[in-house]
Amino acid sequence: MKSQIRHLLAALLLLAPGAVPAQEVGELLVKKGVLAGDQYLAGGTVDVHGKVEGDLTMGALQAGLDGVVTGDLNAAGLDVHVGGIVGDDVRVLGGRVVVQGWVGDALLAGGGEITLSKGTRVGGNAMLAGRRIVDRGDVAGTLDAAGSYVEIDGDVDGVARIRSDDVVIGPKARLRGDLVVRGANPPRIAEGARIAGKVTLEPAVPATARARVVDAARAGLLQMGMLLLAWAWMAVAPGLARDAAAIEWRRAGLAEFVGIAALAGLPIAAGLLAITLVGIPVALGVAAAWTLLVLAGYSSSAICLGDWLRARARRGAGAPSLGARLLWTMIALLLLRAGAALPWVGWVVTVGAAAAGAGAVARAARMAHTRARLSRAPPDPAGA
Numbered sequence: 001m002k003s004q005i006r007h008l009l010a011a012l013l014l015l016a017p018g019a020v021p022a023q024e025v026g027e028l029l030v031k032k033g034v035l036a037g038d039q040y041l042a043g044g045t046v047d048v049h050g051k052v053e054g055d056l057t058m059g060a061l062q063a064g065l066d067g068v069v070t071g072d073l074n075a076a077g078l079d080v081h082v083g084g085i086v087g088d089d090v091r092v093l094g095g096r097v098v099v100q101g102w103v104g105d106a107l108l109a110g111g112g113e114i115t116l117s118k119g120t121r122v123g124g125n126a127m128l129a130g131r132r133i134v135d136r137g138d139v140a141g142t143l144d145a146a147g148s149y150v151e152i153d154g155d156v157d158g159v160a161r162i163r164s165d166d167v168v169i170g171p172k173a174r175l176r177g178d179l180v181v182r183g184a185n186p187p188r189i190a191e192g193a194r195i196a197g198k199v200t201l202e203p204a205v206p207a208t209a210r211a212r213v214v215d216a217a218r219a220g221l222l223q224m225g226m227l228l229l230a231w232a233w234m235a236v237a238p239g240l241a242r243d244a245a246a247i248e249w250r251r252a253g254l255a256e257f258v259g260i261a262a263l264a265g266l267p268i269a270a271g272l273l274a275i276t277l278v279g280i281p282v283a284l285g286v287a288a289a290w291t292l293l294v295l296a297g298y299s300s301s302a303i304c305l306g307d308w309l310r311a312r313a314r315r316g317a318g319a320p321s322l323g324a325r326l327l328w329t330m331i332a333l334l335l336l337r338a339g340a341a342l343p344w345v346g347w348v349v350t351v352g353a354a355a356a357g358a359g360a361v362a363r364a365a366r367m368a369h370t371r372a373r374l375s376r377a378p379p380d381p382a383g384a
Contacts, residue, residue, distance in 0.1 A: 090103045245300060
């Protein structure tokens with residue numbers, strides 16, 4: 001059972017962007033000129049200034065595009081800048097997302113702060129979700145936005161649907177369709193703004209006591225499920241769990257880079273495999289493996305944080321028992337849950353824990369796979 005888990009996790013790492021010749025992982029990647037075919041790049045800083053003849057996928061702390069992509073753009077990072085021209089769809093996730101260019105089709109963006117700069121052009125629909133959203137660009141399709149603060153000061157050809165308690169329609173806004181706002185307050189419409197359609201205010205539905213109880217029960221079951229997963233992780237593969245926690249503790253940057261690469265690369269691999277009927281079963285397996293990696297990564301981060309808390313508390317000497325590690329892991333899960341509930345930055349806690357843990361798990365699995373392969377290798381005749 002242990003060897004099967006190790007081989008599966010090693011296979012997950014081989015599917016990650018840093019494991020095939022067409023992909024690159026590094027602290028600093030700057031790409032210029034013409035890049036033929038799809039590109040998968042991950043690292044501390046990734047900047048693309050050339051032309052990508054295909055799709056571009058980036059996972060980095062700072063990811064930027066200032067060139068041309070003929071296909072889709074997929075990017076994730078703490079700071080993501082999308083400039084230049086993208087021929088098809090753009091999908092971005094980041095702490096701060098700035099779109100300052102031309103998007104051929106749809107735009108899907110999520111993050112803490114999302115900005116569509118003046119001069120930005122989205123050829124299709126736009127879906128934006130974040131704490132603060134400012135749209136000064138032009139959207140040829142419909143606009144769906146949800147956030148604590150949403151400002152529109154550009155053109156929207158279709159319907160604009162906004163979910164927020166603080167909505168501002170700027171003086172340069174030109175909405176050719178309806179404006180639908182769901183929130184506690186009506187939108188603030190500046191003088192000079194033009195809205196061709198109807199303006200509809202849909203009050204937010206207050207949460208009932210039953211809904212709160214259901215949410216609390218769901219959160220409790222989720223915490224218990226994650227604790228059971230951590231217990232299984234430490235009981236079935238204790239060496240792998242220990243190595244992953246050590247890697248995440250001592251080499252956090254490397255773990256995050258590898259984790260971002262793996263979590264971004266596997267869904268893309270599943271989508272490419274699903275295009276062919278023959279690849280559908282494999283795509284389903286890859287999708288299941290991605291889910292397993294996310295759960296294992298999050299639980300690994302909880303184990304690592306629990307070990308750190310135990311060391312800080314200075315309780316016990318020597319190697320801790322499984323019960324003691326589970327107790328501190330449970331405390332760590334509660335702290336991660338509390339961090340995820342913070343406004344504005346809560347999602348960073350969850351995504352960061354999953355990414356760092358996934359990278360550490362993948363790295364530990366690869367190390368275990370290498371050790372197992374060397375142990376099976378025949379002895380060197382020179383050393384006999």
